[in-house]
Amino acid sequence: MSEPFNDIRQVEMAIKAAQRMVGQATMSMDEDQLKAATDALNQAKKQYQDAVSHATGVDDQFFEFSSELIERIDHQLQEAKE
Incomplete structure (x- = not known):
């Protein structure tokens, strides 16, 4: 049970770090x-x-929200590079 939670926590931390770094950049x-x-x-x-590949019975809303955040961050970064 702790492994999906750890995966989720890793995703959250990685997304937050990327958000901060993209914002600064x-x-x-x-x-x-x-x-x-x-x-x-x-x-x-x-x-x-x-995390998605290891997800079993994990809240799909979390993955949907995370995917949307990653897409927004990616878009922001791509716009900055143009």
Whole structure:
């Protein structure tokens, strides 16, 4: 039972980290920060995919919400890079 919870916690932490880093990077438009934000977002995506693949009986709303957040963060980052 603790494993799905740990997966969820990892996803939450990775998404929050990516949100902060993307926010900072898009405000500064610093190339190094944009790269670090991209790496953080990729890590969040990986954590999400790992959690989804291990999910059994876990709240689908969490995964839906997480997926939407990742998409928004990704969009924000892509807009900043253009």
